[in-house]
Each structure stands twice: as structure tokens, then as C-alpha cells.
Amino acid sequence: MRGWQEGLVLAHLGQGIAVESSGQVYLCQTRRQLDTVAVGDRVMWIHSAPDQGRIEQILPRSSILARPARNETIKPVAANIDTVYVVLAGAPPCDFLLIDQYLAVCEHWKIKAGLILNKIDLPLTAETEQELVYYRELGYPLLRVSSHLGIGLGELKLALKNQTSIFTGQSGVGKSSLTNALLPDMALKTNTLSKTSKHGRHTTTAATLYHLPDGGDLIDSPGVAIFGLAGLNEHELAQGYKEFIPFIGQCRFNDCRHANDKDCAVRSAVEQGQISASRYQRFLKLKQKMLP
Ligand SMILES: Nc1nc2c(ncn2[C@@H]2O[C@H](COP(=O)(O)OP(=O)(O)O)[C@@H](O)[C@H]2O)c(=O)[nH]1
Ligand SMILES: [Mg+2]
Ligand SMILES: [Zn+2]
Structure with a gap:
């Protein structure tokens, strides 16, 4: 698009968003209906005044960290x-x-x-x-x-x-x-x-x-x-313990919760010393913490 330049989002300020572009920092607003901009976002922006601009587009992200927001949604932060x-x-x-x-x-x-x-x-x-x-x-x-x-x-x-x-x-x-x-x-x-x-x-x-x-x-x-664990469900928490992953598929039941479940492959791996017992105990605690 004409006049569009690439920039990097440095911070959210009270009056707008600090975007760095070609070594300079510009105070930017966002175009209406743009998704929430996160620090670290690469964006396309356009000049609106000498030191100011408007963010037109957020370029695809390689990763995102978000915080919980209203109505069980999450808001990108970084x-x-x-x-x-x-x-x-x-x-x-x-x-x-x-x-x-x-x-x-x-x-x-x-x-x-x-x-x-x-x-x-x-x-x-x-x-x-x-x-x-x-x-x-x-x-x-x-x-x-x-x-x-x-x-x-x-x-x-x-x-x-x-x-x-x-x-x-x-x-x-x-x-x-x-x-x-x-x-x-x-x-x-x-x-x-x-x-x-x-x-x-x-x-x-x-x-x-x-x-x-x-x-x-x-x-x-x-x-x-x-x-926080807000964005994760129980299943994703189990996968967040990456040493569990090879065992998760071997549990007897598809909906195994890896706690007291019958023939849980994760628990057997703990009992056989293939998974650290302290990590497993903490997994159970975190799972407990996630309950509403
Ligand atoms: N003994 C020791 N104390 C440190 C070291 N680095 C930081 N501290 C102290 O640890 C305390 C907490 O540091 P701070 O940077 O505020 O921690 P933050 O809460 O993680 O940001 C302060 O009293 C620091 O002086 C270190 O290498 N050795
Ligand atoms: Mg600190
Ligand atoms: Zn299991």
C-alpha cells in the first residue's frame, strides 16, 4: 500500500503506541477495528503527522504471550x-x-x-x-x-x-x-x-x-x-510437561487425566523412574489449581 512502512512496536504509552521505524520512534494510533497490538509486533504504519502515525496492519506473529481479559478472552501482550x-x-x-x-x-x-x-x-x-x-x-x-x-x-x-x-x-x-x-x-x-x-x-x-x-x-x-494458566486446558497442561508426551498416547483411556486413572502410562512412567516424581506431583497440583 502507498506510504506504508514497516515498524516495530516498543511500548504502549498513555497517548498511543510507540513504533520504531528506520531508527526513529513515532507515536501511533491504530486504525479502527485493528486487533490489539502487542509489544514486539511488526506492523505496517502510515504517517499522519511529522512524529505520528497510524498502524494499518499487524504482520504475522511467530509467537504470542497473552494475558486473561474480560469474558474469558485473552489479550496479546508480547x-x-x-x-x-x-x-x-x-x-x-x-x-x-x-x-x-x-x-x-x-x-x-x-x-x-x-x-x-x-x-x-x-x-x-x-x-x-x-x-x-x-x-x-x-x-x-x-x-x-x-x-x-x-x-x-x-x-x-x-x-x-x-x-x-x-x-x-x-x-x-x-x-x-x-x-x-x-x-x-x-x-x-x-x-x-x-x-x-x-x-x-x-x-x-x-x-x-x-x-x-x-x-x-x-x-x-x-x-x-x-x-498464567488461563489460556490452557488440562490436556494442554499435560503436554506442557514435555516428558509426558511420549506416554500420553499410551494411557488406557483416551480421556485419561493422568491422576488416579486406571492404566495411566504417565503414572507408570513415574513409578518406573522414567519421569521425575517431583515434576509429576507438581503437575497434579497445577491441575488442581486450574479447577474453577
Ligand atoms: N546475593 C545476591 N543478591 C542479588 C543478586 N542479584 C540481585 N540480588 C538482590 O536480590 C534482591 C531482588 O532483586 P530484584 O532485581 O529487585 O529482583 P526482581 O524482583 O526479580 O526484579 C535485591 O535485594 C538485589 O540486590 C546477586 O547476584 N546476588
Ligand atoms: Mg523487579
Ligand atoms: Zn494417563
């Missing part, structure tokens, strides 16, 4: 993410239920997932070490870093290159510290934001896309709702 990194640490104690939940959501949306163990200056319990071994055996890469000591940051920067990533993880594991270490200018921005929020004006849960100085993009998303 698009075209290549890898989700789940950040964990020796302290606060690892919430493996939450980690499994994040991983299941990644499996569901077909986004690669990796683990970042931060605070390697702190000791780990034997249980945590064992769980990390399981995750690695499942194929989830693990990076060991300390944002305080600056250990492993070079490897992390390399891993983040040439792709779009997002950090998630429980509060207090060091996501902001890591983001600040990767994006030195962020410290300023976070301060300004929290100052404003003190006055109750800024209650943003909005995601923002940043270009990393050494290459790659990082989406900073304070909201963890996008990793």
Missing part, C-alpha cells in the same frame, strides 16, 4: 518472542510449581524456554541442585550468573544476541538487577517510573521492548499474568 528466560535463585527459595507453570505456558505457545540461575554467590540446597539437573535433562538450557558479582553476564549477553527474549520468575530473584546490568540506562528509567507511581499516577503493567547494547532485544514486562 509478540515474536524467541526465548523466555525463567530467572531463579537460591534465595528466595525456588518455587518450582511456578517454574513448571512458566515452562508449560512456553510449551503451549511454542516459545523456547531457558533457565537463569542468578545469585550464584549464594548456596543452593541439594533439592534445588537436583531439580536443576532434571530441567537440564529435559533440554532447558541453564545459565549460572550473579548480577552482583558480574559473573556469567558475558555468556548471558551472548545467549540474548540475535533474538527477542523476556525474563520472568518469582519476585526477588533479581530480574530487575539483571535487566539493569544488561541495560545500564534502565536504572534511570525505573527510578523515574517508581517516583511517579508514588504519587499514584503510574500503575503501569505495560511491557516495553529494549534493544540490548550487544545485540538482541529484551522485553521487560512487569506483569506476570501473561504466564
Whole structure:
């Protein structure tokens, strides 16, 4: 179309959407009836004023993370993410239920997932070490870093290159510290934001896309709702435990729920040590949590 240009959505601002195009940022509105635009979306847009424009089209997405919205619908928040990194640490104690939940959501949306163990200056319990071994055996890469000591940051920067990533993880594991270490200018921005929020004006849960100085993009998303189980059903949760997949088809009943069901192949695999019992127990707990 005439005058259409390609752009990248950086953030939702109060007055519009920040779209980067040919190295400049434009404040854009969306054409009527366009689907919800997500941070990380590639869009076609058209000039409407010198620094402003209108988004005409959302280009096809390679992946999408969404949050629950009204009427059991979901709203896209972050698009075209290549890898989700789940950040964990020796302290606060690892919430493996939450980690499994994040991983299941990644499996569901077909986004690669990796683990970042931060605070390697702190000791780990034997249980945590064992769980990390399981995750690695499942194929989830693990990076060991300390944002305080600056250990492993070079490897992390390399891993983040040439792709779009997002950090998630429980509060207090060091996501902001890591983001600040990767994006030195962020410290300023976070301060300004929290100052404003003190006055109750800024209650943003909005995601923002940043270009990393050494290459790659990082989406900073304070909201963890996008990793909720809202978009998944029980069946999809089971498939989110990727080691279950080879067994799921072998259960006696097609509608097996992999709990106390007769001749459940998943449960037998647990009993025979082919599937980690702790992962299976957490699957049962998450399933319970999903009940309305
Ligand atoms: N010991 C240690 N503490 C860290 C490290 N990185 C961050 N922290 C601390 O962990 C706490 C939580 O960090 P923060 O970045 O706010 O975590 P977030 O809630 O995941 O964003 C802060 O007190 C940090 O100073 C680290 O490498 N080692
Ligand atoms: Mg934080
Ligand atoms: Zn089963």
C-alpha cells in the first residue's frame, strides 16, 4: 500500500503506541477495528503527522504471550518472542510449581524456554541442585550468573544476541538487577517510573521492548499474568510437561487425566523412574489449581 512502512512496536504509552521505524520512534494510533497490538509486533504504519502515525496492519506473529481479559478472552501482550528466560535463585527459595507453570505456558505457545540461575554467590540446597539437573535433562538450557558479582553476564549477553527474549520468575530473584546490568540506562528509567507511581499516577503493567547494547532485544514486562494458566486446558497442561508426551498416547483411556486413572502410562512412567516424581506431583497440583 502507498506510504506504508514497516515498524516495530516498543511500548504502549498513555497517548498511543510507540513504533520504531528506520531508527526513529513515532507515536501511533491504530486504525479502527485493528486487533490489539502487542509489544514486539511488526506492523505496517502510515504517517499522519511529522512524529505520528497510524498502524494499518499487524504482520504475522511467530509467537504470542497473552494475558486473561474480560469474558474469558485473552489479550496479546508480547509478540515474536524467541526465548523466555525463567530467572531463579537460591534465595528466595525456588518455587518450582511456578517454574513448571512458566515452562508449560512456553510449551503451549511454542516459545523456547531457558533457565537463569542468578545469585550464584549464594548456596543452593541439594533439592534445588537436583531439580536443576532434571530441567537440564529435559533440554532447558541453564545459565549460572550473579548480577552482583558480574559473573556469567558475558555468556548471558551472548545467549540474548540475535533474538527477542523476556525474563520472568518469582519476585526477588533479581530480574530487575539483571535487566539493569544488561541495560545500564534502565536504572534511570525505573527510578523515574517508581517516583511517579508514588504519587499514584503510574500503575503501569505495560511491557516495553529494549534493544540490548550487544545485540538482541529484551522485553521487560512487569506483569506476570501473561504466564498464567488461563489460556490452557488440562490436556494442554499435560503436554506442557514435555516428558509426558511420549506416554500420553499410551494411557488406557483416551480421556485419561493422568491422576488416579486406571492404566495411566504417565503414572507408570513415574513409578518406573522414567519421569521425575517431583515434576509429576507438581503437575497434579497445577491441575488442581486450574479447577474453577
Ligand atoms: N546475593 C545476591 N543478591 C542479588 C543478586 N542479584 C540481585 N540480588 C538482590 O536480590 C534482591 C531482588 O532483586 P530484584 O532485581 O529487585 O529482583 P526482581 O524482583 O526479580 O526484579 C535485591 O535485594 C538485589 O540486590 C546477586 O547476584 N546476588
Ligand atoms: Mg523487579
Ligand atoms: Zn494417563
